[in-house]
Amino acid sequence: MQSERMYAALKGLGKEARLVMLPYEAHGYRARKSLLHVLWEQE
Amino acid sequence: MNAFRLCIALLCTFILLPSSYAEQGYQTPSAELAALVDAKLAPRSALSSNGQWLALFERKRVVSLDELAKSELKLAGIKLNPVNFSRSRVSAKYSAIQIKHVETGTVFNINNLPDGIIRSPRFSPDSQYLAFVVEQKKSANLWLYNVNTKQAQQLSPTPLNSVLSANPYKWLPDSSAIIANLAVNINKPKLINNSQNVVPVIQQSTGEKAPARTYQNLLTSPFDEAQFKFYGQGQLAFITLDGNTQQIGRAGLYKSFSISPDSNNILVATINEPFSYQVPYSRFATTWQVLGMRGHVLAQLAKQPLGDNIPQGYDSVRTGARKFEWRADKGAEVIWAQAQDNGDMKTDVPYHDYLYSLRAPFKREPKLFAKVERRYAGIEWGNDQVAMLTDWRFSDRQVRTFIINPRYADKNRILFSERSYNDAYNNPGDVIYERNDLGANVIKIVGDRYIYLRGNGASEKGNIPFLDRYDVKTNSTKRVWQSQAPYYERVRALLDDDGERFITIRESKTEQPNFFIRDLDDDNLTQLTNFEHPYPAFKGVKKELLRYKRNDDVELSGTLYLPPGYDKTQGPLPVLMWAYPLEYKDKAVASQVRESPYEFTYIGYWGPMPYLAKGIAVFDDPKMPIVGIDEAQPNDNFRTQLVASAQAAVDVLVNKGIADKNKIAIAGHSYGAFMVANLLAHSDLFKTGIARSGAYNRTLTPFGFQGEERDFWQAQDVYANMSPFFHAEKINEPMLMIHGQEDPNSGTFPMQSERMYAALKGLGKEARLVMLPYEAHGYRARKSLLHVLWEQEQWLNKYLLTDEVQAGTKVIEAETPVN
Known part of the structure; x- marks a missing residue:
């Protein structure tokens, strides 16, 4: 919820932001698909 | 040392045992309190427009846990029952209907309804029928009661869709048929979400301010979007009183539909993609069109974009065309509003809203109908010489209503009322409506000059409800009647044009509300109902x-x-x-x-x-x-x-x-x-x-x-x-x-x-x-x-x-x- 609310705040205030929520992932990301996607987002 | 500490710890636990309630599970209070949950309150009512029939609906206030535990989907701000394509948690629901003949007091019960919940009852404009929805486990269907034959039957076997269009049907003003929204996907297999379909959920904001209240039950994933389309998909249909059903146009995400007073056109709103994860469905991109009764598009009025960047402020609105409606006093003329201040009341402009109109056959350019100084709040239509236009603003809570002549809506406006919308003492009351010759709901105007208002009559002494008659020609109001202590009596409907005979609901501290007919001319009061004291x-x-x-x-x-x-x-x-x-x-x-x-x-x-x-x-x-x-x-x-x-x-x-x-x-x-x-x-x-x-x-x-x-x-x-x-x-x-x-x-x-x-x-x-x-x-x-x-x-x-x-x-x- 921390990221969802922070994103909602930034969007509401007219800031530039992007939020990516990874299905099934906990605090450290484990799935091959998720890790590849995170690398892509950051790239 | 350790053992000693352990001993003390155990001892302390013993002494500080919380004196909590030992009971587990759902409990029941003492008997007099428990009885209140089941108490039967006065039913809801509807009066037919000819004043002859009073329909009474027994309220179903309390449900079983099983009913709440039913599977429920939450999509874009809507909570729905995916089995029968109805909204879950509708508050206006009934368990029985009784029809009372006002003049004689005779009561007719509708006895042949299946087990289910009754919703959305509406008399036909000509007062001959009462239509209603019966929601059962697997579907919600349209029923019709005929006041002449006293019979009720299911009008159409095709299930209705209330997911997007909360009211799934509308009467034609001429009472000849009903337009309904059908649940096209109800017999199709449900969508399944498996991890093959799962994708990261992504949102991006680009620098435009877009504050949104913290709505709940919004869309959260592409699977949610697919579900929204599946359950929202509807089909308009024309259903005549013998049950004959014809489809109108194509299937789509119908958010609303309303029929022109001349019963020939439908004003339709359909939702388009892209959907949003920040706002509910009411703010999704929407196309507004006018359709003919066979479904062909007569006019495309607007394509409203997603409303996720409406400025903060209670009186802020979207830019572009909005608030589409039919004029009630004309056969087929659409009116809408357009903000002149970028949707933000803080912008300093002479007029914050303009109103436009477009008349059948919808081929010409829209006309500028009126300029509204503050935020447009709506128009109440009477006839082609009298209408009431309201504007408001949040900063000082002021709301104003003007009597206007719709032919020259900007000229010679009379200020009818101006007050804070929290000011109960100066509330002039609500205008009384009637059906005109086309069957449309318009302000009741008698002799081209008198309008009736009924209100709570808030005052220093408490609420004292009233009936007033306003004269358009002299801009003056006369108090026709007012409730008398020790009763609290309020006007429910007028039965004549002079304001002398009307239906009221009357109660006192010890007598529960009942319906009465008050006759000022004969100075008498006839009791219409006899509900029992609920507790x-x-x-x-x-x-x-x-x-x-x-x-x-x-x-x-x-x-x-x-x-x-x-x-x-x-x-x-x-x-x-x-x-x-x-x-x-x-x-x-x-x-x-x-x-x-x-x-x-x-x-x-x-x-x-x-x-x-x-x-x-x-x-x-x-x-x-x-x-x-x-x-x-x-x-x-x-x-x-x-x-x-x-x-x-x-x-x-x-x-x-x-x-x-x-x-x-x-x-x-x-x-x-x-x-x-x-x-x-x-x-x-x-x-x-x-x-x-x-x-x-x-x-x-x-x-x-x-x-x-x-x-x-x-x-x-x-x-x-x-x-x-x-x-x-x-x-x-x-x-x-x-x-x-x-x-x-x-x-x-x-x-x-x-x-x-x-x-x-x-x-x-x-x-x-x-x-x-x-x-x-x-x-x-x-x-x-x-x-x-x-x-x-x-x-x-x-x-x-x-x-x-x-x-x-x-x-x-x-x-x-x-x-």
């Missing part, structure tokens, strides 16, 4: 409206109820106060009385009233006005004003000898619960508090809440001062919190109570948290309601009615009743 055990309750002042001279009022059989010689009583703070921009308006001393004494299961049965006095709705004058915003002084209002309420009761100042409990629901936590933190007026479905941390509603328009970053101090969560360490009295586990209300997520409880527990305060499975903001299941009554009864027994306080005992627990 005879509470007949002896006495009620009194108390008026008192706050330390800053704002005048306050509240209603005091005394238990049956109480008299002053018995000394002071424990008191339960139940309240809800409201914001105002004006002291005088904040001081207004808003009820009648003659209203029937309702003993609802919802509020404080049941506890009269325990010998507790109830002080109901002591006003807690939060006022901000001129530049000041009401919430700038929220805490001071709240505590001052509570102090004044306590003082008046103590001074009257009714209350013992050490035995007063405070309770409330929603913003009332928020109030309870604030009062316990910032005053020592109360022995204990009960807070239901509240919000305690305002940073979780950062883009405004209740009457507060400013966002968190503009008013951090205010948000912090007003959040009892930030002051939990100051709460020194025990507090009971109750919350529905499925609460979708934009401010009061379940998490609010869970986190507040965790704070109080962590700080070593006395608190109890009860989370109700399946319940939303208002609790509906019989089991839940009985349990809530029990929880409150136990709490009040322990903290208000018992004198002993066990030293060193803390009651700290959370419980979720298990079915």
Whole structure:
């Protein structure tokens, strides 16, 4: 919820932001698909 | 050493055993309280437009837990039943229909309905039929009752879709047929989400301000989007009175549809992609069109984009065309509004809205119909010479209504009413409507000049309902009739053109509401219905409206109820106060009385009233006005004003000898619960508090809440001062919190109570948290309601009615009743 609310705040205030929520992932990301996607987002 | 410490630890555990309630699961309160949940209240009613038939609908107020536990999907702000394509948790639902003939009083029951819930009843404009929806387990279908044959039957076997269009059918004004929205996907296999379909959920904001209230139940994934399309997909159909069904146009996401007065055209709104994860469906991109009865597109009026960047402010609106509707006084003319201020009232422009019109056959350019100085609030249509146009703004809460001539809508406007929308004393009342020759609902105008208004008649002496006649030609109003003490009687419908014969609902403190026909000419009153007293055990309750002042001279009022059989010689009583703070921009308006001393004494299961049965006095709705004058915003002084209002309420009761100042409990629901936590933190007026479905941390509603328009970053101090969560360490009295586990209300997520409880527990305060499975903001299941009554009864027994306080005992627990 921390990221969802922070994103909602930034969007509401007219800031530039992007939020990516990874299905099934906990605090450290484990799935091959998720890790590849995170690398892509950051790239 | 260790063994010694272990011994001490064990010993301490023994001594500090919490004196919690041992019971598990759903409980039931004492019998008189339990009976209130099942009490039968007066039915809802509808009068046919010719005044001949009064339909009475028995309300189904309470449901079984099973009904709430049914599978429910939450999509884009809608809660729906995926089995029968209806909205779940509709509040207006009925279990039986009775039709009464007004002149003779004869009653006809509709006996052949299947097991299910009755919804959306509507008389046909010509008064010959009553249509309604019967919702059953697998589908919701349209039924028709014929007032002449007294027979009811299912009109169409095809299930209706209420997912997007909450009202799934409309009568043609000429009463010849019904247009309905059908559930096209109801027999298709349901969509399945598996991890093959799962994708990261991505949102991006580009730098345009887009504040959104904290809506719940929004779309959260591409699978949600697919579900939204599946359940929202509808098909309009033309159904004649013999059940013949013809499809109109193509299937689509129909959000709304309305029929022109000449019964030839349909104004239709369909939802388009892209959908949004930030706002509910009502703000999704929408196409507005006019269709002919066979479905061909006669006009495309607008393609509204997604409404996720509407400026902050209660009177802010989207840019572009909006508020489409048919003029009621013409055969087929569409009217809409367009903001001239970028949707923001703070922009300085001479006119904030323009109104446009487009008439059948919709081939010409739209015409500018009227210029509206402030924010457009709507038009009420009468005939081609008289209509009423309203504008408003939030900054000073002012609302104005003008009488206009629709032929020259900008010229010669007469100011009919101008006041704060919170000003009850100057409310002119509601205009009375009738069906015109086309079957459309228009302002009833008699002899081209008289308009009738019925209102609550709020005044210093309380509400005294009235019937007024306004003369357009002289711009003057005459009081035709007013309710007389000791009764509280209000106009339900006119039966003639002169305002001499009308249907009323009349009640007194001890007589429950019933329908009457009042005839001013013959000076008589005929009783139409004879409903039974819903709770005879509470007949002896006495009620009194108390008026008192706050330390800053704002005048306050509240209603005091005394238990049956109480008299002053018995000394002071424990008191339960139940309240809800409201914001105002004006002291005088904040001081207004808003009820009648003659209203029937309702003993609802919802509020404080049941506890009269325990010998507790109830002080109901002591006003807690939060006022901000001129530049000041009401919430700038929220805490001071709240505590001052509570102090004044306590003082008046103590001074009257009714209350013992050490035995007063405070309770409330929603913003009332928020109030309870604030009062316990910032005053020592109360022995204990009960807070239901509240919000305690305002940073979780950062883009405004209740009457507060400013966002968190503009008013951090205010948000912090007003959040009892930030002051939990100051709460020194025990507090009971109750919350529905499925609460979708934009401010009061379940998490609010869970986190507040965790704070109080962590700080070593006395608190109890009860989370109700399946319940939303208002609790509906019989089991839940009985349990809530029990929880409150136990709490009040322990903290208000018992004198002993066990030293060193803390009651700290959370419980979720298990079915």
